[in-house]
Amino acid sequence: MIVIEDVHKHFGGFRAVDGATLTIQDQSITGLIGPNGAGKTTLFNVIAGVLKPTSGRITMAGEDITGLPPHELFHKGLLRTFQIAHEFGSMTCRENLMMVPGGQSGERLWDTWFGRKRIADEERALKAKADEVLEFLTISHISNLRAGEISGGQKKLLELGRTMMVDAKIVFLDEVGAGVNRTLLYTIADAIKRLNEERGYTFVVIEHDMDFIEKICDPVICMAEGKVLAEGTLAEIKANEQVIEAYLGT
Ligand code: ADP
Numbered sequence: 707m708i709v710i711e712d713v714h715k716h717f718g719g720f721r722a723v724d725g726a727t728l729t730i731q732d733q734s735i736t737g738l739i740g741p742n743g744a745g746k747t748t749l750f751n752v753i754a755g756v757l758k759p760t761s762g763r764i765t766m767a768g769e770d771i772t773g774l775p776p777h778e779l780f781h782k783g784l785l786r787t788f789q790i791a792h793e794f795g796s797m798t799c800r801e802n803l804m805m806v807p808g809g810q811s812g813e814r815l816w817d818t819w820f821g822r823k824r825i826a827d828e829e830r831a832l833k834a835k836a837d838e839v840l841e842f843l844t845i846s847h848i849s850n851l852r853a854g855e856i857s858g859g860q861k862k863l864l865e866l867g868r869t870m871m872v873d874a875k876i877v878f879l880d881e882v883g884a885g886v887n888r889t890l891l892y893t894i895a896d897a898i899k900r901l902n903e904e905r906g907y908t909f910v911v912i913e914h915d916m917d918f919i920e921k922i923c924d925p926v927i928c929m930a931e932g933k934v935l936a937e938g939t940l941a942e943i944k945a946n947e948q949v950i951e952a953y954l955g956t
Contacts (some may be wrong), residue, residue, distance in 0.1 A: 804833060
Protein backbone atom coordinates (compact mmCIF):
# COMPACT_ATOMS: atom_id res chain seq x y z
CA MET A 707 0.00 0.00 0.00
CA ILE A 708 1.29 3.46 -0.93
CA VAL A 709 0.17 6.41 1.16
CA ILE A 710 0.62 9.88 -0.30
CA GLU A 711 0.18 12.61 2.30
CA ASP A 712 -0.18 16.28 1.49
CA VAL A 713 2.29 16.18 -1.39
CA HIS A 714 3.21 19.46 -3.06
CA LYS A 715 5.28 20.01 -6.18
CA HIS A 716 5.83 23.62 -7.10
CA PHE A 717 7.62 24.92 -10.19
CA GLY A 718 8.74 28.37 -9.18
CA GLY A 719 5.56 29.92 -7.82
CA PHE A 720 3.29 27.52 -9.72
CA ARG A 721 1.64 24.75 -7.69
CA ALA A 722 1.39 21.83 -10.14
CA VAL A 723 0.61 19.48 -7.23
CA ASP A 724 -0.97 21.36 -4.38
CA GLY A 725 -1.51 19.12 -1.37
CA ALA A 726 -2.48 15.76 -2.89
CA THR A 727 -3.50 13.09 -0.39
CA LEU A 728 -4.45 9.60 -1.53
CA THR A 729 -3.88 5.91 -0.89
CA ILE A 730 -3.06 3.28 -3.46
CA GLN A 731 -4.27 -0.09 -2.23
CA ASP A 732 -2.21 -3.21 -2.85
CA GLN A 733 -3.33 -5.16 -5.89
CA SER A 734 -5.70 -2.47 -7.09
CA ILE A 735 -5.83 -0.98 -10.56
CA THR A 736 -6.24 2.67 -9.62
CA GLY A 737 -7.27 5.04 -12.39
CA LEU A 738 -6.09 8.65 -12.19
CA ILE A 739 -8.23 11.04 -14.19
CA GLY A 740 -8.76 14.79 -14.36
CA PRO A 741 -8.67 17.65 -16.83
CA ASN A 742 -5.44 18.61 -18.60
CA GLY A 743 -3.08 20.42 -16.30
CA ALA A 744 -4.59 18.81 -13.17
CA GLY A 745 -1.15 17.65 -12.01
CA LYS A 746 -1.54 13.93 -12.70
CA THR A 747 1.75 13.44 -14.54
CA THR A 748 3.63 15.57 -12.05
CA LEU A 749 2.24 13.56 -9.14
CA PHE A 750 3.16 10.34 -10.97
CA ASN A 751 6.70 11.55 -11.43
CA VAL A 752 6.96 12.53 -7.79
CA ILE A 753 5.78 9.11 -6.57
CA ALA A 754 8.03 7.27 -9.04
CA GLY A 755 11.09 9.29 -7.95
CA VAL A 756 11.55 11.18 -11.22
CA LEU A 757 10.81 14.51 -9.48
CA LYS A 758 11.45 15.43 -5.85
CA PRO A 759 8.40 16.77 -4.02
CA THR A 760 8.49 20.30 -2.63
CA SER A 761 6.92 18.90 0.54
CA GLY A 762 4.80 16.00 1.77
CA ARG A 763 5.37 12.36 2.55
CA ILE A 764 5.08 9.12 0.62
CA THR A 765 5.24 5.71 2.29
CA MET A 766 5.19 2.23 0.84
CA ALA A 767 4.17 -0.57 3.22
CA GLY A 768 4.96 1.85 6.05
CA GLU A 769 8.45 2.70 4.81
CA ASP A 770 9.20 6.32 3.94
CA ILE A 771 10.09 6.46 0.25
CA THR A 772 9.74 10.23 -0.21
CA GLY A 773 12.27 11.54 -2.72
CA LEU A 774 14.00 8.19 -3.36
CA PRO A 775 15.53 8.05 -6.84
CA PRO A 776 13.96 5.77 -9.49
CA HIS A 777 16.67 3.09 -9.29
CA GLU A 778 16.06 2.60 -5.56
CA LEU A 779 12.32 2.41 -6.10
CA PHE A 780 12.98 -0.02 -8.95
CA HIS A 781 14.67 -2.39 -6.47
CA LYS A 782 11.57 -2.16 -4.28
CA GLY A 783 9.43 -3.22 -7.25
CA LEU A 784 7.95 0.20 -8.00
CA LEU A 785 8.42 1.55 -11.49
CA ARG A 786 7.06 3.95 -14.03
CA THR A 787 6.97 2.89 -17.65
CA PHE A 788 8.75 5.05 -20.18
CA GLN A 789 8.48 5.19 -23.92
CA ILE A 790 10.99 2.99 -25.65
CA ALA A 791 13.91 5.28 -26.34
CA HIS A 792 14.72 6.04 -29.94
CA GLU A 793 18.09 4.31 -29.72
CA PHE A 794 16.45 0.97 -28.93
CA GLY A 795 14.29 1.19 -32.03
CA SER A 796 16.75 -0.78 -34.14
CA MET A 797 16.76 -3.71 -31.70
CA THR A 798 14.13 -6.40 -31.95
CA CYS A 799 11.26 -6.56 -29.47
CA ARG A 800 12.77 -9.66 -27.87
CA GLU A 801 16.16 -7.96 -27.54
CA ASN A 802 14.50 -4.94 -25.96
CA LEU A 803 13.08 -7.19 -23.27
CA MET A 804 16.34 -9.07 -22.79
CA MET A 805 18.13 -5.77 -22.14
CA VAL A 806 16.09 -4.97 -19.06
CA PRO A 807 17.48 -7.26 -16.34
CA GLY A 808 21.03 -6.95 -17.71
CA GLY A 809 20.87 -3.21 -17.21
CA GLN A 810 20.05 -3.46 -13.53
CA SER A 811 22.64 -5.90 -12.21
CA GLY A 812 26.22 -4.79 -12.41
CA GLU A 813 27.44 -7.83 -10.50
CA ARG A 814 25.81 -10.28 -12.80
CA LEU A 815 27.28 -8.58 -15.79
CA TRP A 816 30.67 -8.69 -14.10
CA ASP A 817 30.25 -12.39 -13.34
CA THR A 818 29.71 -13.09 -16.98
CA TRP A 819 33.27 -12.06 -17.82
CA PHE A 820 34.36 -15.29 -16.15
CA GLY A 821 32.76 -17.92 -18.28
CA ARG A 822 31.32 -18.41 -21.66
CA LYS A 823 29.05 -21.14 -20.37
CA ARG A 824 27.54 -18.79 -17.84
CA ILE A 825 26.98 -16.19 -20.56
CA ALA A 826 25.24 -18.77 -22.69
CA ASP A 827 23.11 -20.01 -19.77
CA GLU A 828 22.11 -16.48 -18.80
CA GLU A 829 21.22 -15.60 -22.34
CA ARG A 830 19.11 -18.71 -22.71
CA ALA A 831 17.26 -17.97 -19.47
CA LEU A 832 16.69 -14.34 -20.50
CA LYS A 833 15.48 -15.35 -23.93
CA ALA A 834 13.08 -17.89 -22.43
CA LYS A 835 11.75 -15.25 -20.06
CA ALA A 836 11.37 -12.69 -22.86
CA ASP A 837 9.50 -15.24 -24.96
CA GLU A 838 7.22 -16.08 -22.05
CA VAL A 839 6.49 -12.36 -21.57
CA LEU A 840 5.77 -11.86 -25.29
CA GLU A 841 3.41 -14.82 -25.23
CA PHE A 842 1.59 -13.59 -22.12
CA LEU A 843 1.06 -10.25 -23.87
CA THR A 844 -0.15 -12.06 -27.03
CA ILE A 845 2.57 -10.43 -29.16
CA SER A 846 4.84 -13.40 -29.91
CA HIS A 847 4.40 -12.61 -33.60
CA ILE A 848 6.39 -9.36 -33.21
CA SER A 849 9.36 -10.92 -31.32
CA ASN A 850 11.74 -10.44 -34.23
CA LEU A 851 10.45 -7.09 -35.47
CA ARG A 852 12.47 -3.98 -34.70
CA ALA A 853 10.90 -1.95 -31.89
CA GLY A 854 11.03 1.14 -34.12
CA GLU A 855 8.70 -0.53 -36.63
CA ILE A 856 5.82 -1.65 -34.42
CA SER A 857 2.59 0.27 -33.78
CA GLY A 858 1.96 2.61 -30.85
CA GLY A 859 -0.22 0.03 -29.10
CA GLN A 860 2.35 -2.71 -29.55
CA LYS A 861 4.97 -0.37 -28.08
CA LYS A 862 2.76 0.07 -25.01
CA LEU A 863 2.56 -3.71 -24.66
CA LEU A 864 6.34 -3.91 -24.97
CA GLU A 865 6.69 -1.26 -22.24
CA LEU A 866 4.46 -3.42 -20.06
CA GLY A 867 6.64 -6.37 -20.98
CA ARG A 868 9.69 -4.60 -19.60
CA THR A 869 8.04 -4.39 -16.20
CA MET A 870 7.41 -8.14 -16.37
CA MET A 871 11.07 -8.86 -17.07
CA VAL A 872 11.91 -7.50 -13.62
CA ASP A 873 8.81 -8.84 -11.84
CA ALA A 874 7.64 -5.38 -10.80
CA LYS A 875 5.03 -5.11 -8.06
CA ILE A 876 3.68 -1.61 -8.59
CA VAL A 877 3.56 -0.14 -12.06
CA PHE A 878 2.72 3.43 -13.06
CA LEU A 879 1.36 3.71 -16.59
CA ASP A 880 0.93 7.06 -18.29
CA GLU A 881 -1.59 7.54 -21.12
CA VAL A 882 -1.91 4.01 -22.35
CA GLY A 883 -4.60 4.86 -24.84
CA ALA A 884 -3.12 7.87 -26.62
CA GLY A 885 -3.07 7.09 -30.33
CA VAL A 886 -3.80 3.40 -29.85
CA ASN A 887 -6.53 1.66 -31.86
CA ARG A 888 -9.48 0.15 -29.96
CA THR A 889 -8.62 -3.50 -30.50
CA LEU A 890 -5.11 -3.04 -29.14
CA LEU A 891 -6.40 -0.85 -26.34
CA TYR A 892 -8.54 -3.74 -25.15
CA THR A 893 -5.61 -6.14 -25.53
CA ILE A 894 -3.61 -3.82 -23.26
CA ALA A 895 -6.51 -3.57 -20.78
CA ASP A 896 -6.78 -7.35 -20.74
CA ALA A 897 -3.02 -7.78 -20.15
CA ILE A 898 -3.15 -5.31 -17.25
CA LYS A 899 -6.12 -7.12 -15.72
CA ARG A 900 -4.46 -10.53 -16.04
CA LEU A 901 -1.20 -9.23 -14.53
CA ASN A 902 -3.26 -7.86 -11.67
CA GLU A 903 -5.39 -10.95 -11.09
CA GLU A 904 -2.91 -13.71 -11.85
CA ARG A 905 0.37 -12.14 -10.70
CA GLY A 906 -0.72 -9.70 -8.04
CA TYR A 907 0.50 -6.54 -9.77
CA THR A 908 -0.72 -3.16 -8.53
CA PHE A 909 -1.31 -0.56 -11.24
CA VAL A 910 -1.80 3.18 -11.24
CA VAL A 911 -2.99 4.34 -14.63
CA ILE A 912 -3.40 7.84 -16.04
CA GLU A 913 -5.91 7.59 -18.84
CA HIS A 914 -8.40 9.76 -20.69
CA ASP A 915 -10.33 6.95 -22.35
CA MET A 916 -13.35 6.33 -20.11
CA ASP A 917 -14.16 2.93 -21.67
CA PHE A 918 -10.69 1.79 -20.74
CA ILE A 919 -11.07 3.16 -17.21
CA GLU A 920 -14.48 1.57 -16.83
CA LYS A 921 -13.21 -1.80 -18.01
CA ILE A 922 -10.36 -2.18 -15.55
CA CYS A 923 -10.01 0.60 -12.95
CA ASP A 924 -11.33 0.49 -9.42
CA PRO A 925 -11.04 2.85 -7.67
CA VAL A 926 -10.89 5.95 -9.83
CA ILE A 927 -9.30 9.09 -8.41
CA CYS A 928 -10.06 12.46 -9.95
CA MET A 929 -7.57 15.33 -9.64
CA ALA A 930 -8.00 18.99 -10.49
CA GLU A 931 -5.75 21.96 -9.83
CA GLY A 932 -3.15 19.85 -8.08
CA LYS A 933 -5.54 18.30 -5.57
CA VAL A 934 -7.60 15.13 -5.25
CA LEU A 935 -11.24 16.06 -5.89
CA ALA A 936 -12.95 12.71 -5.52
CA GLU A 937 -12.39 8.98 -5.25
CA GLY A 938 -14.76 6.11 -5.96
CA THR A 939 -16.06 3.87 -8.72
CA LEU A 940 -16.22 5.48 -12.15
CA ALA A 941 -20.03 5.76 -11.80
CA GLU A 942 -19.60 7.62 -8.50
CA ILE A 943 -16.96 9.89 -9.97
CA LYS A 944 -19.08 10.71 -13.00
CA ALA A 945 -21.97 11.70 -10.74
CA ASN A 946 -19.81 13.92 -8.52
CA GLU A 947 -20.70 17.57 -8.96
CA GLN A 948 -17.22 18.89 -8.20
CA VAL A 949 -15.82 16.56 -10.87
CA ILE A 950 -18.38 17.69 -13.43
CA GLU A 951 -17.55 21.32 -12.66
CA ALA A 952 -13.81 20.69 -12.95
CA TYR A 953 -14.25 19.15 -16.41
CA LEU A 954 -16.67 21.84 -17.58
CA GLY A 955 -14.32 24.53 -16.39
CA THR A 956 -11.58 23.50 -18.82
P1 ADP B 1 -1.71 16.56 -16.23
O1 ADP B 1 -0.85 15.36 -16.34
O2 ADP B 1 -2.84 16.39 -15.27
O3 ADP B 1 -2.20 17.08 -17.56
P2 ADP B 1 0.74 17.91 -15.49
O4 ADP B 1 1.20 17.28 -14.24
O5 ADP B 1 1.40 17.51 -16.76
O6 ADP B 1 -0.85 17.75 -15.62
O7 ADP B 1 0.89 19.48 -15.36
C1 ADP B 1 0.32 20.24 -14.31
C2 ADP B 1 0.72 21.67 -14.47
O8 ADP B 1 2.09 21.84 -14.14
C3 ADP B 1 0.54 22.20 -15.89
O9 ADP B 1 0.00 23.51 -15.83
C4 ADP B 1 1.94 22.23 -16.43
O10 ADP B 1 2.09 23.25 -17.38
C5 ADP B 1 2.78 22.47 -15.19
N1 ADP B 1 4.12 21.86 -15.29
C6 ADP B 1 4.39 20.55 -15.44
N2 ADP B 1 5.71 20.32 -15.47
C7 ADP B 1 6.30 21.55 -15.34
C8 ADP B 1 7.66 22.01 -15.31
N3 ADP B 1 8.69 21.15 -15.41
N4 ADP B 1 7.88 23.33 -15.15
C9 ADP B 1 6.84 24.19 -15.04
N5 ADP B 1 5.54 23.84 -15.07
C10 ADP B 1 5.27 22.54 -15.22
